[in-house]
Amino acid sequence: MALWPAKNILLPSGLSVGFRVAAEGDSDDLVRVFAGVVAEGDFTIITQSELSQTSAQELRRVQIFADSTSKLYLVAEVAGQVVGMGTASGGNHLRTAHVASLSLFVEKPFRGRRIGQNLLVELMSWAQSMAFEKLTLSVYQNNYGAIQLYHKMGFEIEAQVKKAVKVSEKRYEDIFSMVYWCDA
Numbered sequence: 030m031a032l033w034p035a036k037n038i039l040l041p042s043g044l045s046v047g048f049r050v051a052a053e054g055d056s057d058d059l060v061r062v063f064a065g066v067v068a069e070g071d072f073t074i075i076t077q078s079e080l081s082q083t084s085a086q087e088l089r090r091v092q093i094f095a096d097s098t099s100k101l102y103l104v105a106e107v108a109g110q111v112v113g114m115g116t117a118s119g120g121n122h123l124r125t126a127h128v129a130s131l132s133l134f135v136e137k138p139f140r141g142r143r144i145g146q147n148l149l150v151e152l153m154s155w156a157q158s159m160a161f162e163k164l165t166l167s168v169y170q171n172n173y174g175a176i177q178l179y180h181k182m183g184f185e186i187e188a189q190v191k192k193a194v195k196v197s198e199k200r201y202e203d204i205f206s207m208v209y210w211c212d213a
């Protein structure tokens with residue numbers, strides 16, 4: 030079972046934000062937050078027309094994370110409402126168990142207040158406590174804000190995957206694979 034202590038942090042903007050492990054009762058909120066980010070069109074591989082994630086499926090996902098010792102699902106909460114989420118998932122095989130892959134989403138109206146950074150700090154602290162050696166994430170090459178955040182937190186670009194995403198008939202996007210070496 031993935032355990033991580035809940036925290037309340039007063040951000041520089043004066044906003045009080047709770048950071049805690051996702052609970053089964055969060056599934057509607059999590060679907061809403063993710064659907065909002067997908068609808069923006071710029072940040073995810075999945076498109077709105079492919080989005081079929083139901084609350085029941087998200088509930089199952091929350092349960093899978095909760096039951097796993099090598100996965101962590103965190104939410105950021107403002108006044109009882111989930112406004113962001115972050116996940117860390119350890120590799121599923123003996124030979125990849127030293128690597129955790131991360132994801133991070135904050136609802137648009139709540140961006141730029143260090144919620145993403147604090148979610149990432151919590152995920153990285155958990156990963157270090159679990160003795161992961163390598164943290165990875167994938168980000169669109171043009172997602173400047175996210176890349177800035179990852180650089181700020183010590184991630185570096187490990188590889189550029191050319192034309193990884195075909196956005197439209199004539200437009201492709203590259204993906205950066207970014208890495209953080211724990212204990213480096």
Ligand SMILES: CC(C)(COP(=O)(O)OP(=O)(O)OC[C@H]1O[C@@H](n2cnc3c(N)ncnc32)[C@H](O)[C@@H]1OP(=O)(O)O)[C@@H](O)C(=O)NCCC(=O)NCCS
Binds near residue numbers: 134135142144172177
């Ligand atoms: C990427 C994301 C999670 C960042 O969360 P956030 O709460 O907006 O970011 P924070 O306020 O914590 O930013 C912390 C630092 O990251 C950098 N940063 C974040 N957004 C930035 C932007 N738009 N432009 C420049 N720098 C940015 C800054 O260095 C900032 O530090 P500062 O406060 O000292 O300037 C959020 O913008 C988001 O959900 N975006 C859409 C989904 C997405 O792109 N997810 C990541 C996919 S890999």
